[in-house]
Amino acid sequence: MCAQSDSEAAAVSAAASDSGRACPPANAELIADLVVANQILFDQGVVDGFGHVSARHDADPDLFLLARNMAPGQVTAEDIVTFTHDGDPLDAKGRRVYLERFIHGSIYRARPDVMAVIHSHSHAIVPLSVSRQTRLRAVFHMAGFIGQCAPVFEIRDTAGDATDLLISSDALGRALAETLGDGTIVLMRGHGSTVVADSVPRAVYRAIYAELNARYQTEAMRMGEITYLTEGESAATMVSIEGQIKRPWDLWKAQAAARRA
Numbered sequence: 001m002c003a004q005s006d007s008e009a010a011a012v013s014a015a016a017s018d019s020g021r022a023c024p025p026a027n028a029e030l031i032a033d034l035v036v037a038n039q040i041l042f043d044q045g046v047v048d049g050f051g052h053v054s055a056r057h058d059a060d061p062d063l064f065l066l067a068r069n070m071a072p073g074q075v076t077a078e079d080i081v082t083f084t085h086d087g088d089p090l091d092a093k094g095r096r097v098y099l100e101r102f103i104h105g106s107i108y109r110a111r112p113d114v115m116a117v118i119h120s121h122s123h124a125i126v127p128l129s130v131s132r133q134t135r136l137r138a139v140f141h142m143a144g145f146i147g148q149c150a151p152v153f154e155i156r157d158t159a160g161d162a163t164d165l166l167i168s169s170d171a172l173g174r175a176l177a178e179t180l181g182d183g184t185i186v187l188m189r190g191h192g193s194t195v196v197a198d199s200v201p202r203a204v205y206r207a208i209y210a211e212l213n214a215r216y217q218t219e220a221m222r223m224g225e226i227t228y229l230t231e232g233e234s235a236a237t238m239v240s241i242e243g244q245i246k247r248p249w250d251l252w253k254a255q256a257a258a259r260r261a
Contacts, residue, residue, distance in 0.1 A: 018091060021084065024060055027059075035077055037118075037204050040256050041120065045211070049071045050072075052066060052117065053118045054101070056115045066098065067080055068096060069095070069098050081095065085109040085169060087173075099166060100166055103117065103119050103173055106176060107176075109177070110175075111177070113195040116196065116200045119192065122214070124215040125211060126190070128214055128217070128218070130190050137217065139216050139220060139228055140213060145206055146210060147183070147234045148195075150186065152188070158175040159171075184196060201256075204252070
């Protein structure tokens, strides 16, 4: 959905230079979860050829794991690269990396509670990122994590009105993280959204159900006034439903494995 700009193409065409910092090995199960997360998000239509998912490094909280620059549905364990919060790769070994890695590093730096970050351009989210009248709000019990009003990041406030809308620097990443605050999701005007969670499975769940909530909200708007979840309902449903994430996670994993068998 977000075509690669000239500036992005130039930035990612060059070989990434590793920082020289020691790169501790990550837990194999964490890497496996990160790989299958990419596959699930593609299977569920949250990402396509673009978008990315990361996880905080289990051995060093000041590092995170993210695939090299590639389509999410094709990610394997060998494609995972380790980064510092500044976006510097440790083991890219000359491979191209995502320009928008600063989304991930800046959020991990600002939010010690966050263990996984997903950025996507999912189809139903983008219209709500540009609407002047309507914000993304929780409309059903599976999406209580959205709450009363998802914030929208306006890149013009930080970088003016002539950018390519991409989070291509640490300064823009910090501004995005500030807009996210202590929330679970931030929309990005004309671009997409970023969701966070305390685990990879929970982040995947939130990315999928944020997209579904956006679809339902848009459909309901055609029929008139909407009854949104209250603040109390959002909190209660988030606790009860997200306590059962293993159920859909196991299903999605099995589906992803079957499709690639």
